[in-house]
Amino acid sequence: MSEDNQPKIEPIEGHCLCGAVKVRATPLRRHVDACHCTMCRRWNGIAFVGVMCGEIAFEGEEHVTSYRSSDWAERGFCNICGSSLFYHYLPFDHYGFVAGIFPDDALLPIAEEIFIEDKPAYYAFAGDAPKLTGAEVQAKYGIGDGG
Numbered sequence: 001m002s003e004d005n006q007p008k009i010e011p012i013e014g015h016c017l018c019g020a021v022k023v024r025a026t027p028l029r030r031h032v033d034a035c036h037c038t039m040c041r042r043w044n045g046i047a048f049v050g051v052m053c054g055e056i057a058f059e060g061e062e063h064v065t066s067y068r069s070s071d072w073a074e075r076g077f078c079n080i081c082g083s084s085l086f087y088h089y090l091p092f093d094h095y096g097f098v099a100g101i102f103p104d105d106a107l108l109p110i111a112e113e114i115f116i117e118d119k120p121a122y123y124a125f126a127g128d129a130p131k132l133t134g135a136e137v138q139a140k141y142g143i144g145d146g147g
């Protein structure tokens with residue numbers, strides 16, 4: 001199917017563990033991406049599996065706290081239950097939302113795994129998505145470490 005014939009992507013709705021924060025957002029693509037960098041793993045407990053979204057609307061936005069994790073990124077979480085919500089890449093104003101806050105059937109499998117050299121041995125994802133090192137990510141997207 002060519003790009004032109006792709007069905008329009010509908011907004012999806014998700015929420016944090018306690019439900020105080022609800023998100024309605026339109027995925028830019030229906031697949032997810034995984035980041036194994038040490039910062040994402042510290043933040044999530046395991047790789048950050050996220051979906052890039054636009055047209056974002058929050059309910060309960062007063063319960064969203066952002067942590068400025070680097071000069072170029074902030075990470076949002078629910079200030080009641082602590083659920084991770086999004087990675088906000090400031091130079092492009094891109095939001096990557098934690099896939100787990102959305103219904104399981106809303107998204108397709110992993111399209112790309114990044115910072116693969118940081119992945120510990122105790123887990124691995126299914127499928128054969130391309131696996132990029134941090135250096136390869138930088139070369140492809142011009143983005144430095146996960147931040």
Ligand SMILES: [Zn+2]
Nearest residue numbers: 016018078081
């Ligand atoms: Zn919550």
Ligand SMILES: [Zn+2]
Nearest residue numbers: 035037040146
């Ligand atoms: Zn990362």
